[in-house]
Amino acid sequence: xxxxxxxxxxxxxTGLTPRQLVECAAERGFGPGTTAGPIxxxxxxxxxxxxxxxxxxxxxxxKGPRISDAHVGRGGxxxxxxxxxxxxxxxxxxxxxxxxGTGR
Numbered sequence: 001x002x003x004x005x006x007x008x009x010x011x012x013x014t015g016l017t018p019r020q021l022v023e024c025a026a027e028r029g030f031g032p033g034t035t036a037g038p039i040x041x042x043x044x045x046x047x048x049x050x051x052x053x054x055x056x057x058x059x060x061x062x063k064g065p066r067i068s069d070a071h072v073g074r075g076g077x078x079x080x081x082x083x084x085x086x087x088x089x090x091x092x093x094x095x096x097x098x099x100x101g102t103g104r
Contacts, residue, residue, distance in 0.1 A: 002080045003067050006056035008090045014047045018060055019087035025061045032062055060085060 001009075007018045014021065025031070030039050036058045043049040043057060059067070065085040072083050081095035090096070 002071065002078055003056060003059075004080050004082075004085055004093075004095070006053055007060070007085060007087070008093075010047075010049060010053050010057060011090055013049070013053075017087060017089040018057065018085070019089075021057060022061055022087065025057075030061050034062055036062075060087065 010021070011017055016024070025039065025042075028042060030042070036055065039058045039061055040051060040054040043054040049057070065087055067080065067083055067085060069083045071078050072080050086093040086095060
Protein backbone atom coordinates (compact mmCIF):
# COMPACT_ATOMS: atom_id res chain seq x y z
CA UNK A 1 0.00 0.00 0.00
CA UNK A 2 1.36 3.44 -0.87
CA UNK A 3 1.76 6.13 1.75
CA UNK A 4 -1.03 8.12 0.09
CA UNK A 5 -3.29 5.05 0.04
CA UNK A 6 -2.89 4.77 3.81
CA UNK A 7 -4.09 8.37 4.17
CA UNK A 8 -6.98 7.80 1.75
CA UNK A 9 -8.08 4.72 3.74
CA UNK A 10 -7.91 6.71 6.97
CA UNK A 11 -10.16 9.35 5.42
CA UNK A 12 -12.66 6.70 4.33
CA UNK A 13 -12.67 5.12 7.79
CA THR A 14 -12.84 8.32 9.87
CA GLY A 15 -14.71 10.68 7.56
CA LEU A 16 -11.97 13.27 8.16
CA THR A 17 -9.31 14.40 5.72
CA PRO A 18 -5.70 13.99 6.81
CA ARG A 19 -5.47 17.76 7.18
CA GLN A 20 -8.45 17.76 9.55
CA LEU A 21 -6.80 15.03 11.61
CA VAL A 22 -3.54 17.01 11.72
CA GLU A 23 -5.56 19.98 13.02
CA CYS A 24 -7.21 17.76 15.66
CA ALA A 25 -3.76 16.52 16.65
CA ALA A 26 -2.49 20.08 17.01
CA GLU A 27 -5.46 20.92 19.25
CA ARG A 28 -4.30 18.06 21.50
CA GLY A 29 -0.77 19.42 21.53
CA PHE A 30 0.71 16.87 19.12
CA GLY A 31 3.21 18.02 16.53
CA PRO A 32 6.94 18.02 15.79
CA GLY A 33 8.76 16.48 18.73
CA THR A 34 5.83 14.33 19.84
CA THR A 35 6.69 10.64 20.07
CA ALA A 36 4.56 8.10 18.24
CA GLY A 37 3.07 6.42 21.33
CA PRO A 38 0.67 9.15 22.49
CA ILE A 39 -0.48 9.86 18.94
CA UNK A 40 -1.10 6.16 18.24
CA UNK A 41 -3.02 5.81 21.52
CA UNK A 42 -5.23 8.77 20.59
CA UNK A 43 -5.86 7.50 17.04
CA UNK A 44 -6.76 4.04 18.37
CA UNK A 45 -9.05 5.35 21.13
CA UNK A 46 -10.88 7.96 19.05
CA UNK A 47 -10.81 6.46 15.54
CA UNK A 48 -9.95 2.77 16.01
CA UNK A 49 -6.91 3.09 13.75
CA UNK A 50 -4.29 0.37 13.89
CA UNK A 51 -0.55 0.86 14.07
CA UNK A 52 0.15 0.87 10.30
CA UNK A 53 -2.41 3.52 9.45
CA UNK A 54 -1.58 5.37 12.65
CA UNK A 55 2.12 5.54 11.78
CA UNK A 56 1.25 7.15 8.44
CA UNK A 57 -0.50 9.93 10.35
CA UNK A 58 2.29 10.12 12.93
CA UNK A 59 4.65 10.96 10.07
CA UNK A 60 2.38 13.72 8.77
CA UNK A 61 1.70 15.12 12.25
CA UNK A 62 5.35 15.18 13.30
CA LYS A 63 7.20 15.71 10.01
CA GLY A 64 4.70 17.21 7.57
CA PRO A 65 3.49 15.94 4.19
CA ARG A 66 6.87 15.42 2.48
CA ILE A 67 8.08 11.83 2.14
CA SER A 68 11.19 10.14 0.84
CA ASP A 69 11.27 9.80 -2.93
CA ALA A 70 12.28 6.11 -2.63
CA HIS A 71 8.91 4.93 -3.96
CA VAL A 72 7.81 8.00 -5.91
CA GLY A 73 7.01 7.28 -9.53
CA ARG A 74 7.80 3.58 -9.25
CA GLY A 75 4.27 2.32 -9.75
CA GLY A 76 3.10 -0.86 -8.10
CA UNK A 77 1.20 -1.09 -4.86
CA UNK A 78 3.84 0.80 -2.86
CA UNK A 79 4.44 3.62 -5.33
CA UNK A 80 3.40 7.19 -4.65
CA UNK A 81 2.76 9.76 -7.37
CA UNK A 82 4.52 12.58 -5.52
CA UNK A 83 6.96 13.20 -2.67
CA UNK A 84 4.33 15.45 -1.10
CA UNK A 85 1.27 13.76 0.35
CA UNK A 86 -2.14 15.19 -0.43
CA UNK A 87 -3.89 16.11 2.84
CA UNK A 88 -7.07 17.75 1.56
CA UNK A 89 -9.12 14.68 0.71
CA UNK A 90 -9.34 12.04 -1.96
CA UNK A 91 -11.95 13.88 -3.99
CA UNK A 92 -9.63 16.81 -4.69
CA UNK A 93 -6.35 14.95 -5.12
CA UNK A 94 -4.74 15.98 -8.42
CA UNK A 95 -2.64 12.79 -8.44
CA UNK A 96 -5.57 10.33 -8.41
CA UNK A 97 -5.39 9.60 -12.12
CA UNK A 98 -1.64 8.91 -11.75
CA UNK A 99 -2.44 6.19 -9.19
CA UNK A 100 -5.15 4.41 -11.14
CA GLY A 101 -4.12 0.95 -12.16
CA THR A 102 -1.21 0.85 -9.72
CA GLY A 103 -2.98 -1.21 -7.11
CA ARG A 104 -3.13 1.87 -4.86
